[in-house]
Amino acid sequence: MNISTQPVLSGNAPWFKSWFDSSYYHQLYAGRDEQEAASFINELLNVLKPAPNSSMLDLGCGAGRHARQLASHGYRVAGMDLSSSSIREAKKSETTNLQFYRQDMREPFGIRQFDYVFSFFTSFGYFKDDMENHQVISNISKSLKRGGTLLMDYINTPWSEERIVPYEEKEIDGVVYHITRWTNDKNFNKKIVIDTMLDDGLIEYTEQVKKFSLADFEEMFSCHGLQLNEVYGDYKLSAYDEKKSSRLILSAKKME
Numbered sequence: 001m002n003i004s005t006q007p008v009l010s011g012n013a014p015w016f017k018s019w020f021d022s023s024y025y026h027q028l029y030a031g032r033d034e035q036e037a038a039s040f041i042n043e044l045l046n047v048l049k050p051a052p053n054s055s056m057l058d059l060g061c062g063a064g065r066h067a068r069q070l071a072s073h074g075y076r077v078a079g080m081d082l083s084s085s086s087i088r089e090a091k092k093s094e095t096t097n098l099q100f101y102r103q104d105m106r107e108p109f110g111i112r113q114f115d116y117v118f119s120f121f122t123s124f125g126y127f128k129d130d131m132e133n134h135q136v137i138s139n140i141s142k143s144l145k146r147g148g149t150l151l152m153d154y155i156n157t158p159w160s161e162e163r164i165v166p167y168e169e170k171e172i173d174g175v176v177y178h179i180t181r182w183t184n185d186k187n188f189n190k191k192i193v194i195d196t197m198l199d200d201g202l203i204e205y206t207e208q209v210k211k212f213s214l215a216d217f218e219e220m221f222s223c224h225g226l227q228l229n230e231v232y233g234d235y236k237l238s239a240y241d242e243k244k245s246s247r248l249i250l251s252a253k254k255m256e
Helices: 015-020 023-028 034-048 065-071 084-093 130-143 157-162 214-223
Strands: 055-059 076-081 098-102 114-119 144-155 167-172 175-183 187-195 202-210 226-232 247-254
Touching (some): 015 202, 023 084, 023 167, 023 175, 055 065, 065 076, 076 084, 084 098, 130 226, 214 226
Parallel strands (some): 055 114, 076 098
Antiparallel strands (some): 144 247, 175 187, 187 202
């Protein structure tokens, strides 16, 4: 697969670069369910019915759990992520039809390269400037072939707002994570304070994700030549209900 990528942006590290590249991030989220990923991919493929040898991109792929599942079905899959540590781990599972690249999604990553682009597990909405979020959607649209499909898996804002857990504490291998969550008009916010039980003090990271709605995505897609086709509410691809659905999963088609 001939993939065109751009240099990773430099400058002051935003929260998602420093946090996602830390060993503590990987420790805290090490329990993510591989079987859940496999089941979700199977559901998607049953609905999407990709043609044999379709080209696919997992954008914001992390360590590659979804990309590996896609490739196991024989498709040509690329995974891209900004995190160096995630890409190093993902590259351990590269095969002839599965490759991984370090890439900032705000920078172009190809023209008419892919039949499908997937954004799994809320790998979008991290940028303070909405123009940057629009730039990502533009890059996705440009990378899709005509008639190609974007599948965006995002938090469902109304459901998540009602179920936010303000504080929790986790201990993993002697490291204590103090996690505080709150919302404002625009974002879901999370502060992670880490106590390593050593003498080097506390370490603090943050997470921030935009509170995008279905209407917000429809507007962004329309601005960049994508037409929303289907909306699902969970990983079993049930019908979306704004108040009852745990996820906002959108399928959009590249029109030109």
